[in-house]
């Protein structure tokens with residue numbers, strides 16, 4: 136709780152302890168005086184009271200002393216905050232997107248991930264954007280937090296001081312599954328981090344047309360594996376289960392070939408799920424809403440490219 | 456003390472017996488008598504408070520262990536929204552001013568009623584209409600609102616639940632609050648008894664005066680903001696929608712420009728109550744009368760300029776962050792001044808530890824914890840870590856419930872004999888206090904620890920490392936609720952069975968203790984002339 140696992144946490148802890156010590160002292164003083172007076176001047180011991188109207192000197196003292204103390208607190212808080220706002224220029228940039236109810240992290244080389252991987256000891260500059268409503272990027276261990284506001288790019292930065300996995304929460308209420316909008320920050324030594332980044336970069340580049348025609352054909356098995364990963368990275372699994380349980384959206388289990396009732400323009404219609412339907416339902420979900428569900432599915436038309444969509448559909452088709 | 460002077464208690468039932476144009480229930484809901492309106496408010500407010508408590512209890516029960524306990528996430532989200540809306544808009548904002556202010560403000564300044572008695576009745580009717588709309592929002596449309604009491608855009612403008620009606624309810628309640636503020640400010644300006652100069656006025660009216668101005672000036676802003684949310688939902692005007700050039704942060708500014716001053720609407724009257732209770736039960740004049748009076752005005756003034764401290768991590772400008780942080784620290788000072796003066800009022804008193812004083816001293820203790828934790832939140836860097844965590848929930852329950860709530864209960868026990876002419880069972884009231892005090896701290900203190908550990912607020916579910924403290928907090932809620940039941944049972948029973956009391960069971964010095972209990976209609980046969988300050992006690996030696 137009080138370790139400093141990031142460079143930011145240090146200054147937060149200092150300011151907190153400064154205020155905490157003064158606060159405890161104040162509280163003890165006030166409580167002690169109350170109890171002491173109540174006992175000492177109880178009617179039994181002190182039958183006639185003395186009406187003291189006030190004391191100018193005391194009033195000055197207990198105005199000036201607290202003023203100085205709170206100005207000190209303000210100063211400590213400000214210094215730490217200024218530090219949080221000044222991003223070092225050589226920091227590694229990661230773009231983070233928050234959306235109901237998952238996180239997407241994008242690295243400069245195009246790698247995408249639902250977990251934030253960072254190198255140990257290097258400053259990381261996270262740019263924050265929201266795709267729908269307010270969210271907040273919160274890593275308690277690092278003592279950093281910043282809201283994600285639609286239409287705005289906010290940021291946080293930090294340097295991790297210990298390797299490990301740390302919780303990442305959404306701290307601004309964002310609807311039904313707000314408390315499940317969790318992820319992790321994984322801190323790796325620089326060389327391990329670079330190895331991870333390279334491995335992931337392959338995942339991105341695999342689908343790029345390579346000059347060698349044979350390699351370009353992805354095998355079906357690897358396409359499905361791609362689809363499975365993409366359904367996590369792109370946030371589908373935040374609303375759709377694969378085990379048959381009902382979450383915010385209908386389950387993906389056995390989706391291909393089942394018949395579903397959809398509502399379009401107030402009219403109900405029964406459809407059998409085929410590849411074409413999956414495509415439409417993913418890209419333009421607002422056109423037809425599955426009966427019994429809310430229109431909460433974010434349209435994917437500008438969020439998935441053709442190849443990503445193909446992979447996801449291939450994956451959905453075989454979920455029995 | 457309690458069974459003193461029963462003989463002087465001639466017109467037994469005071470204003471309760473007065474026959475007006477109507478009888479039965481109508482004699483109450485159409486009465487313009489400030490005392491009847493005060494009691495109407497008190498009953499309505501306490502009923503809604505109980506509803507809010509039930510929702511709070513259910514939330515704590517859900518959080519007793521990780522995973523699903525008794526409800527689904529959507530239900531939980533609605534319940535914390537309703538808990539907040541009810542406790543803020545229906546209990547704590549009207550709370551002390553509307554119930555005790557109505558009853559005691561005119562009496563304490565030597566008036567027969569408030570300046571605009573009919574407007575006063577209209578306020579109550581508006582309040583009830585607001586309640587009706589809020590209830591309608593629960594049972595109509597597609598599910599109760601799930602936005603949190605803050606109605607933050609753009610979630611509030613997008614969610615499919617019944618937000619519009621709930622927001623409309625809050626809009627109407629705003630008018631009730633504005634009219635009460637207007638009425639009190641005018642009453643204090645125009646209707647003080649001859650000789651009652653500003654500085655001979657008791658401190659409860661002083662606090663209501665400061666509150667009245669805030670109600671009058673700040674509430675219209677929330678009204679407009681809430682209307683904008685409705686327009687946004689119905690017509691998609693786009694003021695808060697970035698795709699149409701709007702700004703979600705604008706909503707937060709508009710919301711907090713009202714809602715921060717509103718927390719002073721909530722706490723100031725309670726501070727006024729404490730300033731009444733302590734001198735009476737310490738049997739001596741208040742220490743630093745003018746400093747307490749002026750600090751109410753300072754709190755009202757400075758408190759209107761600190762709203763941005765709710766938004767340090769929202770993305771508002773850095774300069775705004777720094778300025779708001781500085782102002783936030785400054786508003787702590789008048790509150791500290793009050794606390795020091797209250798404590799000094801005990802010095803060389805002749806103190807009887809009656810139940811109201813127990814509540815008043817607990818107020819000081821709990822409010823101090825609330826205020827000091829507020830300093831932590833006011834410090835920019837620390838705020839970044841604890842904003843939107845359980846720490847904040849702990850903090851505002853310490854100030855709102857530990858402060859205003861305990862102030863309300865203190866007022867209830869202090870003025871109960873005056874309002875009903877009977878005394879409650881004092882032993883039972885002390886036991887109830889004990890349960891409340893212990894339960895309260897057990898319920899809310901763990902939230903500071905949880906928040907510092909990183910537990911976000913408004914979470915339906917949580918990770919296992921938070922379990923111990925959540926469990927403790929939930930057990931605290933059971934103790935607290937037992938205390939509440941005990942307290943209300945004792946008071947309700949005493950309405951009929953309590954021992955009769957005379958006009959002045961505590962040996963008080965302000966005007967309400969000079970008239971019979973319960974007070975007669977129109978309070979004073981002859982308007983008193985005032986030639987001294989409010990807290991001059993018989994038998995207390997002067998310095």
Ligand SMILES: [Cu+2]
Nearest residue numbers: 270305309316
């Ligand atoms: Cu979120």
